[in-house]
Amino acid sequence: MRVHTDNELAPQPALRSFLFVAGSSRPGGNTEALARLAAAELPPGIPRRWLCLRDLDLPPFRDIGHRGDPVGEPAGVERMLLEATLAATDLVLVTPLYWYSMSWPVKLYLDHWATWERVPGVAFKERMRGKTLWAVSVMADEDLRVADPLLKVLEMSAGYLGARFAGALLGTGSWPGDVLHDAGAVARARQYFAQGHW
Ligand SMILES: Cc1cc2nc3c(=O)[nH]c(=O)nc-3n(C[C@H](O)[C@H](O)[C@H](O)COP(=O)(O)O)c2cc1C
Structure with a gap:
Protein backbone atom coordinates (compact mmCIF):
# COMPACT_ATOMS: atom_id res chain seq x y z
CA MET A 1 0.00 0.00 0.00
CA ARG A 2 1.30 3.45 -0.85
CA VAL A 3 1.58 5.64 2.23
CA HIS A 4 0.90 9.34 1.75
CA THR A 5 3.12 11.76 3.57
CA ASP A 6 1.50 14.71 5.35
CA ASN A 7 3.05 16.92 2.77
CA GLU A 8 1.28 15.21 -0.10
CA LEU A 9 -2.10 15.45 1.54
CA ALA A 10 -1.83 19.11 2.41
CA PRO A 11 -3.45 21.58 0.00
CA GLN A 12 -1.01 22.21 -2.81
CA PRO A 13 -0.60 25.92 -3.46
CA ALA A 14 1.18 24.93 -6.66
CA LEU A 15 -2.20 23.77 -7.96
CA ARG A 16 -3.11 27.43 -8.26
CA SER A 17 -1.25 29.69 -10.62
CA PHE A 18 -1.94 33.33 -11.37
CA LEU A 19 -1.62 35.17 -14.65
CA PHE A 20 -1.72 38.95 -14.36
CA VAL A 21 -2.60 40.55 -17.69
CA ALA A 22 -1.70 44.22 -17.45
CA GLY A 23 -3.59 46.44 -19.86
CA SER A 24 -2.81 50.06 -19.17
CA SER A 25 -1.74 52.03 -22.20
CA ARG A 26 0.90 53.95 -20.23
CA PRO A 27 3.91 52.76 -18.25
CA GLY A 28 4.02 53.23 -14.50
CA GLY A 29 0.24 53.43 -14.26
CA ASN A 30 -2.06 53.30 -11.26
CA THR A 31 -3.77 50.04 -12.10
CA GLU A 32 -0.60 48.03 -12.22
CA ALA A 33 0.63 49.67 -9.00
CA LEU A 34 -2.57 48.63 -7.21
CA ALA A 35 -2.44 45.12 -8.67
CA ARG A 36 1.18 44.71 -7.51
CA LEU A 37 0.16 45.65 -3.97
CA ALA A 38 -2.50 42.93 -4.06
CA ALA A 39 -0.14 40.39 -5.64
CA ALA A 40 2.38 40.91 -2.83
CA GLU A 41 -0.19 39.40 -0.47
CA LEU A 42 -0.58 36.14 -2.38
CA PRO A 43 0.64 33.20 -0.32
CA PRO A 44 4.26 32.35 -1.03
CA GLY A 45 4.66 29.41 -3.35
CA VAL A 77 2.63 36.41 -29.33
CA GLU A 78 -0.93 35.22 -29.74
CA ARG A 79 0.10 31.64 -29.11
CA MET A 80 2.17 32.62 -26.08
CA LEU A 81 -0.82 34.47 -24.61
CA LEU A 82 -3.18 31.59 -25.34
CA GLU A 83 -0.85 29.11 -23.65
CA ALA A 84 -0.30 31.39 -20.66
CA THR A 85 -4.06 31.86 -20.34
CA LEU A 86 -4.77 28.16 -20.41
CA ALA A 87 -1.95 27.36 -17.99
CA ALA A 88 -3.29 29.65 -15.26
CA THR A 89 -6.04 28.70 -12.84
CA ASP A 90 -6.56 32.36 -11.94
CA LEU A 91 -6.62 35.23 -14.42
CA VAL A 92 -6.24 38.77 -13.17
CA LEU A 93 -7.27 41.46 -15.63
CA VAL A 94 -5.44 44.64 -14.73
CA THR A 95 -7.35 47.33 -16.57
CA PRO A 96 -7.69 51.06 -16.10
CA LEU A 97 -11.26 52.24 -16.46
CA TYR A 98 -11.71 53.61 -19.96
CA TRP A 99 -15.17 54.95 -20.77
CA TYR A 100 -16.76 52.99 -17.92
CA SER A 101 -15.31 49.77 -19.23
CA MET A 102 -12.01 48.00 -19.85
CA SER A 103 -9.02 49.53 -21.62
CA TRP A 104 -8.55 48.75 -25.30
CA PRO A 105 -5.58 46.39 -24.77
CA VAL A 106 -7.64 44.26 -22.37
CA LYS A 107 -10.63 44.36 -24.70
CA LEU A 108 -8.37 43.22 -27.55
CA TYR A 109 -7.12 40.32 -25.42
CA LEU A 110 -10.72 39.28 -24.68
CA ASP A 111 -11.69 39.61 -28.33
CA HIS A 112 -8.94 37.12 -29.15
CA TRP A 113 -10.63 34.65 -26.81
CA ALA A 114 -13.43 34.50 -29.37
CA THR A 115 -10.98 33.20 -31.98
CA TRP A 116 -9.30 30.85 -29.54
CA GLU A 117 -12.69 29.26 -28.90
CA ARG A 118 -12.64 28.08 -32.50
CA VAL A 119 -9.09 26.79 -32.81
CA PRO A 120 -9.44 23.06 -33.46
CA GLY A 121 -8.13 20.84 -30.68
CA VAL A 122 -7.75 23.58 -28.08
CA ALA A 123 -11.14 23.23 -26.29
CA PHE A 124 -10.69 26.79 -25.05
CA LYS A 125 -14.15 27.19 -23.58
CA GLU A 126 -14.00 23.88 -21.72
CA ARG A 127 -10.59 24.73 -20.32
CA MET A 128 -11.70 28.18 -19.17
CA ARG A 129 -14.49 26.59 -17.19
CA GLY A 130 -13.68 26.54 -13.49
CA LYS A 131 -10.98 29.20 -13.68
CA THR A 132 -11.32 32.26 -11.48
CA LEU A 133 -11.41 35.69 -13.07
CA TRP A 134 -10.18 38.61 -10.95
CA ALA A 135 -9.94 42.26 -11.96
CA VAL A 136 -8.13 45.36 -10.78
CA SER A 137 -9.21 48.74 -12.07
CA VAL A 138 -8.35 52.35 -11.33
CA MET A 139 -10.41 55.32 -12.44
CA ALA A 140 -10.26 59.10 -12.06
CA ASP A 141 -13.69 59.26 -10.44
CA GLU A 142 -13.99 58.95 -6.67
CA ASP A 143 -17.40 57.37 -7.06
CA LEU A 144 -16.46 53.74 -7.72
CA ARG A 145 -19.95 53.04 -9.03
CA VAL A 146 -18.77 54.40 -12.38
CA ALA A 147 -17.10 50.99 -12.77
CA ASP A 148 -20.45 49.16 -12.59
CA PRO A 149 -20.59 48.64 -16.38
CA LEU A 150 -17.10 47.08 -16.30
CA LEU A 151 -18.09 44.78 -13.44
CA LYS A 152 -21.20 43.68 -15.32
CA VAL A 153 -19.20 42.93 -18.47
CA LEU A 154 -16.68 40.87 -16.51
CA GLU A 155 -19.35 39.01 -14.57
CA MET A 156 -21.23 38.13 -17.74
CA SER A 157 -18.10 37.19 -19.68
CA ALA A 158 -16.94 34.90 -16.88
CA GLY A 159 -20.44 33.40 -16.75
CA TYR A 160 -20.39 32.75 -20.49
CA LEU A 161 -17.21 30.73 -20.06
CA GLY A 162 -18.32 28.98 -16.90
CA ALA A 163 -15.57 30.74 -14.96
CA ARG A 164 -16.03 32.32 -11.53
CA PHE A 165 -15.85 36.12 -11.29
CA ALA A 166 -14.27 37.01 -7.97
CA GLY A 167 -15.28 40.68 -8.11
CA ALA A 168 -12.92 43.56 -8.64
CA LEU A 169 -10.43 45.57 -6.67
CA LEU A 170 -11.12 49.24 -7.45
CA GLY A 171 -9.31 52.46 -6.69
CA THR A 172 -9.16 56.11 -7.62
CA GLY A 173 -6.30 57.91 -9.30
CA SER A 174 -5.52 60.11 -12.23
CA TRP A 175 -1.79 60.87 -12.44
CA PRO A 176 0.44 57.80 -12.28
CA GLY A 177 0.99 56.89 -8.64
CA ASP A 178 -2.13 58.69 -7.36
CA VAL A 179 -3.83 55.45 -6.35
CA LEU A 180 -1.16 54.81 -3.71
CA HIS A 181 -2.66 57.78 -1.83
CA ASP A 182 -6.13 56.20 -1.93
CA ALA A 183 -6.05 54.65 1.54
CA GLY A 184 -9.23 52.65 0.95
CA ALA A 185 -7.88 51.11 -2.23
CA VAL A 186 -4.57 50.25 -0.59
CA ALA A 187 -6.38 48.56 2.31
CA ARG A 188 -8.62 46.62 -0.08
CA ALA A 189 -5.58 45.56 -2.11
CA ARG A 190 -4.08 43.90 0.97
CA GLN A 191 -7.25 41.83 1.38
CA TYR A 192 -8.25 41.22 -2.22
CA PHE A 193 -6.80 37.78 -2.76
CA ALA A 194 -7.57 36.67 0.80
CA GLN A 195 -10.94 35.47 -0.47
CA GLY A 196 -9.09 32.91 -2.62
CA HIS A 197 -9.53 30.02 -0.15
CA TRP A 198 -6.00 28.76 -0.08
C1 LIG B 1 -9.36 56.88 -22.79
C2 LIG B 1 -9.61 57.10 -21.33
C3 LIG B 1 -10.88 56.92 -20.82
C4 LIG B 1 -11.11 57.11 -19.47
N1 LIG B 1 -12.37 56.88 -18.97
C5 LIG B 1 -12.61 57.06 -17.65
C6 LIG B 1 -13.91 56.81 -17.12
O1 LIG B 1 -14.84 56.41 -17.82
N2 LIG B 1 -14.12 57.05 -15.81
C7 LIG B 1 -13.11 57.49 -14.98
O2 LIG B 1 -13.35 57.69 -13.79
N3 LIG B 1 -11.84 57.68 -15.45
C8 LIG B 1 -11.58 57.48 -16.76
N4 LIG B 1 -10.30 57.67 -17.26
C9 LIG B 1 -9.21 57.99 -16.33
C10 LIG B 1 -8.34 56.75 -16.01
O3 LIG B 1 -9.14 55.66 -15.61
C11 LIG B 1 -7.35 57.07 -14.89
O4 LIG B 1 -6.45 58.07 -15.36
C12 LIG B 1 -6.53 55.89 -14.44
O5 LIG B 1 -5.69 56.28 -13.37
C13 LIG B 1 -5.68 55.28 -15.56
O6 LIG B 1 -5.06 54.12 -15.08
P1 LIG B 1 -3.51 53.78 -15.39
O7 LIG B 1 -2.69 54.81 -14.63
O8 LIG B 1 -3.31 52.39 -14.86
O9 LIG B 1 -3.33 53.87 -16.87
C14 LIG B 1 -10.05 57.50 -18.60
C15 LIG B 1 -8.77 57.69 -19.14
C16 LIG B 1 -8.55 57.52 -20.49
C17 LIG B 1 -7.14 57.71 -21.02
Whole structure:
Protein backbone atom coordinates (compact mmCIF):
# COMPACT_ATOMS: atom_id res chain seq x y z
CA MET A 1 0.00 0.00 0.00
CA ARG A 2 1.30 3.45 -0.85
CA VAL A 3 1.58 5.64 2.23
CA HIS A 4 0.90 9.34 1.75
CA THR A 5 3.12 11.76 3.57
CA ASP A 6 1.50 14.71 5.35
CA ASN A 7 3.05 16.92 2.77
CA GLU A 8 1.28 15.21 -0.10
CA LEU A 9 -2.10 15.45 1.54
CA ALA A 10 -1.83 19.11 2.41
CA PRO A 11 -3.45 21.58 0.00
CA GLN A 12 -1.01 22.21 -2.81
CA PRO A 13 -0.60 25.92 -3.46
CA ALA A 14 1.18 24.93 -6.66
CA LEU A 15 -2.20 23.77 -7.96
CA ARG A 16 -3.11 27.43 -8.26
CA SER A 17 -1.25 29.69 -10.62
CA PHE A 18 -1.94 33.33 -11.37
CA LEU A 19 -1.62 35.17 -14.65
CA PHE A 20 -1.72 38.95 -14.36
CA VAL A 21 -2.60 40.55 -17.69
CA ALA A 22 -1.70 44.22 -17.45
CA GLY A 23 -3.59 46.44 -19.86
CA SER A 24 -2.81 50.06 -19.17
CA SER A 25 -1.74 52.03 -22.20
CA ARG A 26 0.90 53.95 -20.23
CA PRO A 27 3.91 52.76 -18.25
CA GLY A 28 4.02 53.23 -14.50
CA GLY A 29 0.24 53.43 -14.26
CA ASN A 30 -2.06 53.30 -11.26
CA THR A 31 -3.77 50.04 -12.10
CA GLU A 32 -0.60 48.03 -12.22
CA ALA A 33 0.63 49.67 -9.00
CA LEU A 34 -2.57 48.63 -7.21
CA ALA A 35 -2.44 45.12 -8.67
CA ARG A 36 1.18 44.71 -7.51
CA LEU A 37 0.16 45.65 -3.97
CA ALA A 38 -2.50 42.93 -4.06
CA ALA A 39 -0.14 40.39 -5.64
CA ALA A 40 2.38 40.91 -2.83
CA GLU A 41 -0.19 39.40 -0.47
CA LEU A 42 -0.58 36.14 -2.38
CA PRO A 43 0.64 33.20 -0.32
CA PRO A 44 4.26 32.35 -1.03
CA GLY A 45 4.66 29.41 -3.35
CA ILE A 46 1.77 30.42 -5.61
CA PRO A 47 3.21 30.76 -9.09
CA ARG A 48 2.45 34.09 -10.70
CA ARG A 49 3.29 35.52 -14.06
CA TRP A 50 2.89 39.06 -15.37
CA LEU A 51 2.28 39.89 -18.99
CA CYS A 52 2.07 43.48 -20.08
CA LEU A 53 -0.11 43.85 -23.16
CA ARG A 54 1.54 47.17 -24.00
CA ASP A 55 4.77 45.31 -24.72
CA LEU A 56 3.26 42.45 -26.66
CA ASP A 57 1.97 43.84 -29.94
CA LEU A 58 -1.04 41.58 -30.08
CA PRO A 59 -2.40 41.80 -33.64
CA PRO A 60 -5.72 43.51 -34.28
CA PHE A 61 -8.69 41.23 -33.90
CA ARG A 62 -10.53 40.18 -37.04
CA ASP A 63 -13.69 38.15 -36.82
CA ILE A 64 -13.18 35.50 -39.46
CA GLY A 65 -15.62 33.06 -37.98
CA HIS A 66 -18.52 33.81 -40.26
CA ARG A 67 -16.77 33.60 -43.59
CA GLY A 68 -16.17 29.89 -43.25
CA ASP A 69 -12.40 30.37 -43.17
CA PRO A 70 -10.65 27.79 -41.04
CA VAL A 71 -9.19 29.24 -37.86
CA GLY A 72 -5.48 28.47 -37.98
CA GLU A 73 -3.11 27.68 -35.17
CA PRO A 74 -2.27 30.90 -33.34
CA ALA A 75 1.37 31.83 -33.70
CA GLY A 76 3.88 34.15 -32.07
CA VAL A 77 2.63 36.41 -29.33
CA GLU A 78 -0.93 35.22 -29.74
CA ARG A 79 0.10 31.64 -29.11
CA MET A 80 2.17 32.62 -26.08
CA LEU A 81 -0.82 34.47 -24.61
CA LEU A 82 -3.18 31.59 -25.34
CA GLU A 83 -0.85 29.11 -23.65
CA ALA A 84 -0.30 31.39 -20.66
CA THR A 85 -4.06 31.86 -20.34
CA LEU A 86 -4.77 28.16 -20.41
CA ALA A 87 -1.95 27.36 -17.99
CA ALA A 88 -3.29 29.65 -15.26
CA THR A 89 -6.04 28.70 -12.84
CA ASP A 90 -6.56 32.36 -11.94
CA LEU A 91 -6.62 35.23 -14.42
CA VAL A 92 -6.24 38.77 -13.17
CA LEU A 93 -7.27 41.46 -15.63
CA VAL A 94 -5.44 44.64 -14.73
CA THR A 95 -7.35 47.33 -16.57
CA PRO A 96 -7.69 51.06 -16.10
CA LEU A 97 -11.26 52.24 -16.46
CA TYR A 98 -11.71 53.61 -19.96
CA TRP A 99 -15.17 54.95 -20.77
CA TYR A 100 -16.76 52.99 -17.92
CA SER A 101 -15.31 49.77 -19.23
CA MET A 102 -12.01 48.00 -19.85
CA SER A 103 -9.02 49.53 -21.62
CA TRP A 104 -8.55 48.75 -25.30
CA PRO A 105 -5.58 46.39 -24.77
CA VAL A 106 -7.64 44.26 -22.37
CA LYS A 107 -10.63 44.36 -24.70
CA LEU A 108 -8.37 43.22 -27.55
CA TYR A 109 -7.12 40.32 -25.42
CA LEU A 110 -10.72 39.28 -24.68
CA ASP A 111 -11.69 39.61 -28.33
CA HIS A 112 -8.94 37.12 -29.15
CA TRP A 113 -10.63 34.65 -26.81
CA ALA A 114 -13.43 34.50 -29.37
CA THR A 115 -10.98 33.20 -31.98
CA TRP A 116 -9.30 30.85 -29.54
CA GLU A 117 -12.69 29.26 -28.90
CA ARG A 118 -12.64 28.08 -32.50
CA VAL A 119 -9.09 26.79 -32.81
CA PRO A 120 -9.44 23.06 -33.46
CA GLY A 121 -8.13 20.84 -30.68
CA VAL A 122 -7.75 23.58 -28.08
CA ALA A 123 -11.14 23.23 -26.29
CA PHE A 124 -10.69 26.79 -25.05
CA LYS A 125 -14.15 27.19 -23.58
CA GLU A 126 -14.00 23.88 -21.72
CA ARG A 127 -10.59 24.73 -20.32
CA MET A 128 -11.70 28.18 -19.17
CA ARG A 129 -14.49 26.59 -17.19
CA GLY A 130 -13.68 26.54 -13.49
CA LYS A 131 -10.98 29.20 -13.68
CA THR A 132 -11.32 32.26 -11.48
CA LEU A 133 -11.41 35.69 -13.07
CA TRP A 134 -10.18 38.61 -10.95
CA ALA A 135 -9.94 42.26 -11.96
CA VAL A 136 -8.13 45.36 -10.78
CA SER A 137 -9.21 48.74 -12.07
CA VAL A 138 -8.35 52.35 -11.33
CA MET A 139 -10.41 55.32 -12.44
CA ALA A 140 -10.26 59.10 -12.06
CA ASP A 141 -13.69 59.26 -10.44
CA GLU A 142 -13.99 58.95 -6.67
CA ASP A 143 -17.40 57.37 -7.06
CA LEU A 144 -16.46 53.74 -7.72
CA ARG A 145 -19.95 53.04 -9.03
CA VAL A 146 -18.77 54.40 -12.38
CA ALA A 147 -17.10 50.99 -12.77
CA ASP A 148 -20.45 49.16 -12.59
CA PRO A 149 -20.59 48.64 -16.38
CA LEU A 150 -17.10 47.08 -16.30
CA LEU A 151 -18.09 44.78 -13.44
CA LYS A 152 -21.20 43.68 -15.32
CA VAL A 153 -19.20 42.93 -18.47
CA LEU A 154 -16.68 40.87 -16.51
CA GLU A 155 -19.35 39.01 -14.57
CA MET A 156 -21.23 38.13 -17.74
CA SER A 157 -18.10 37.19 -19.68
CA ALA A 158 -16.94 34.90 -16.88
CA GLY A 159 -20.44 33.40 -16.75
CA TYR A 160 -20.39 32.75 -20.49
CA LEU A 161 -17.21 30.73 -20.06
CA GLY A 162 -18.32 28.98 -16.90
CA ALA A 163 -15.57 30.74 -14.96
CA ARG A 164 -16.03 32.32 -11.53
CA PHE A 165 -15.85 36.12 -11.29
CA ALA A 166 -14.27 37.01 -7.97
CA GLY A 167 -15.28 40.68 -8.11
CA ALA A 168 -12.92 43.56 -8.64
CA LEU A 169 -10.43 45.57 -6.67
CA LEU A 170 -11.12 49.24 -7.45
CA GLY A 171 -9.31 52.46 -6.69
CA THR A 172 -9.16 56.11 -7.62
CA GLY A 173 -6.30 57.91 -9.30
CA SER A 174 -5.52 60.11 -12.23
CA TRP A 175 -1.79 60.87 -12.44
CA PRO A 176 0.44 57.80 -12.28
CA GLY A 177 0.99 56.89 -8.64
CA ASP A 178 -2.13 58.69 -7.36
CA VAL A 179 -3.83 55.45 -6.35
CA LEU A 180 -1.16 54.81 -3.71
CA HIS A 181 -2.66 57.78 -1.83
CA ASP A 182 -6.13 56.20 -1.93
CA ALA A 183 -6.05 54.65 1.54
CA GLY A 184 -9.23 52.65 0.95
CA ALA A 185 -7.88 51.11 -2.23
CA VAL A 186 -4.57 50.25 -0.59
CA ALA A 187 -6.38 48.56 2.31
CA ARG A 188 -8.62 46.62 -0.08
CA ALA A 189 -5.58 45.56 -2.11
CA ARG A 190 -4.08 43.90 0.97
CA GLN A 191 -7.25 41.83 1.38
CA TYR A 192 -8.25 41.22 -2.22
CA PHE A 193 -6.80 37.78 -2.76
CA ALA A 194 -7.57 36.67 0.80
CA GLN A 195 -10.94 35.47 -0.47
CA GLY A 196 -9.09 32.91 -2.62
CA HIS A 197 -9.53 30.02 -0.15
CA TRP A 198 -6.00 28.76 -0.08
C1 LIG B 1 -9.36 56.88 -22.79
C2 LIG B 1 -9.61 57.10 -21.33
C3 LIG B 1 -10.88 56.92 -20.82
C4 LIG B 1 -11.11 57.11 -19.47
N1 LIG B 1 -12.37 56.88 -18.97
C5 LIG B 1 -12.61 57.06 -17.65
C6 LIG B 1 -13.91 56.81 -17.12
O1 LIG B 1 -14.84 56.41 -17.82
N2 LIG B 1 -14.12 57.05 -15.81
C7 LIG B 1 -13.11 57.49 -14.98
O2 LIG B 1 -13.35 57.69 -13.79
N3 LIG B 1 -11.84 57.68 -15.45
C8 LIG B 1 -11.58 57.48 -16.76
N4 LIG B 1 -10.30 57.67 -17.26
C9 LIG B 1 -9.21 57.99 -16.33
C10 LIG B 1 -8.34 56.75 -16.01
O3 LIG B 1 -9.14 55.66 -15.61
C11 LIG B 1 -7.35 57.07 -14.89
O4 LIG B 1 -6.45 58.07 -15.36
C12 LIG B 1 -6.53 55.89 -14.44
O5 LIG B 1 -5.69 56.28 -13.37
C13 LIG B 1 -5.68 55.28 -15.56
O6 LIG B 1 -5.06 54.12 -15.08
P1 LIG B 1 -3.51 53.78 -15.39
O7 LIG B 1 -2.69 54.81 -14.63
O8 LIG B 1 -3.31 52.39 -14.86
O9 LIG B 1 -3.33 53.87 -16.87
C14 LIG B 1 -10.05 57.50 -18.60
C15 LIG B 1 -8.77 57.69 -19.14
C16 LIG B 1 -8.55 57.52 -20.49
C17 LIG B 1 -7.14 57.71 -21.02
